[in-house]
Amino acid sequence: GAVVSQHPSWVICKSGTSVKIECRSLDFQATTMFWYRQFPKQSLMLMATSNEGSKATYEQGVEKDKFLINHASLTLSTLTVTSAHPEDSSFYICSAGEGANDYNEQFFGPGTRLTVL
Amino acid sequence: GQNIDQPTEMTATEGAIVQINCTYQTSGFNGLFWYQQHAGEAPTFLSYNVLDGLEEKGRFSSFLSRSKGYSYLLLKELQMKDSASYLCAVINSNYQLIWGAGTKLIIKP
Numbered sequence: 001g002a003v004v005s006q007h008p009s010w011v012i013c014k015s016g017t018s019v020k021i022e023c024r025s026l027d028f029q030a031t032t033m034f035w036y037r038q039f040p041k042q043s044l045m046l047m048a049t050s051n052e053g054s055k056a057t058y059e060q061g062v063e064k065d066k067f068l069i070n071h072a073s074l075t076l077s078t079l080t081v082t083s084a085h086p087e088d089s090s091f092y093i094c095s096a097g098e099g100a101n102d103y104n105e106q107f108f109g110p111g112t113r114l115t116v117l
Numbered sequence: 118g119q120n121i122d123q124p125t126e127m128t129a130t131e132g133a134i135v136q137i138n139c140t141y142q143t144s145g146f147n148g149l150f151w152y153q154q155h156a157g158e159a160p161t162f163l164s165y166n167v168l169d170g171l172e173e174k175g176r177f178s179s180f181l182s183r184s185k186g187y188s189y190l191l192l193k194e195l196q197m198k199d200s201a202s203y204l205c206a207v208i209n210s211n212y213q214l215i216w217g218a219g220t221k222l223i224i225k226p
Contacts, residue, residue: 034214043204043218044160093159106150108159 002028004096006109013084014117021079021112023094029074030096034106035067038091050077084116119143121217123205128223129195137190137203137220145210151179151190152204154219160204163190192222200224 003026013019023033033050048069049057056069068080077096081088091113095106121141129135141149148167152160164172166181166188178191190203205217 043216046214046216091157105162105165107162111159 002026002096002107004094004107004109006092006094006112008112009110010113010115012115012117015085016083018080018082019084019114021081021092021094021114023077023079023096023109025075025096025107028096030077031074033071033077033094033096035069035077035079036093036095038093038111044093047079052077081114084114086116089114089116119209119215121205121207121215123203123217123220125218126221126223128225129192131195131197131224131226133195134191134193135195135222137192137205137222139188139190139205139217141186141188141205141207141215141217143207143209143215146183147208147210147212149179149181149188149208150204150206150214151177151188152206154202154204156201163203195224197224197226 005024005026007022011019031052035047036044037047038044046059047062050069050071052071052074058064066082071077091111093108093111095108097106123139150165151163153163154160163177164179166172166179169181169183171178171180176193181188200223202219202221204219207215
């Protein structure tokens with residue numbers, strides 16, 4: 001099956017710093033990748049849809065200037081949390097779709113646990 | 118509005134069968150997913166239904182009725198490792214993925 005990786009797996013940073021999270025599709029090309037956030041004991045919340053070569057589409061309530069998304073190639077999307085604060089501490093998960101219809105089956109990365117002190 | 122309803126928590130016995138229901142109200146429909154998520158891990162794809170009927174994959178089966186806005190995930194021969202949250206998600210007509218809050222399944226020996 002298709003594999004999606006994320007790096008780093010976990011990160012601890014000081015308040016006010018920026019953190020970059022990478023999402024890679026290892027053995028397939030993904031024109032669309034999705035970024036989710038999950039707080040403890042809550043469901044996944046879609047943050048944005050990342051499209052290769054164009055601007056990301058953000059969900060309502062997600063600050064595009066705070067969560068910068070760059071989908072530079074068909075196998076890599078990055079999420080940068082700028083000026084992170086403790087309330088940004090969460091589990092960030094990306095997913096990518098394979099095939100003509102990217103929703104037919106999404107493959108999830110293992111997630112990145114961010115802790116902001 | 119758009120919403121997906123599924124029970125918050127269910128308990129079942131090892132070796133038994135459990136059915137997790139999901140009802141949805143969305144603006145259009147382009148498919149329904151079931152995912153399994155163990156605590157602290159990313160979700161794992163279980164099934165995708167876009168046509169009415171039952172899809173069987175080993176111990177897991179998923180059913181869809183578009184006219185009723187209803188789906189269920191059926192787990193047979195339950196094992197302790199099946200203890201997890203099960204997430205129902207629907208793609209609407211705008212190709213937005215709408216997530217349910219998940220059902221926490223507890224398996225007892």
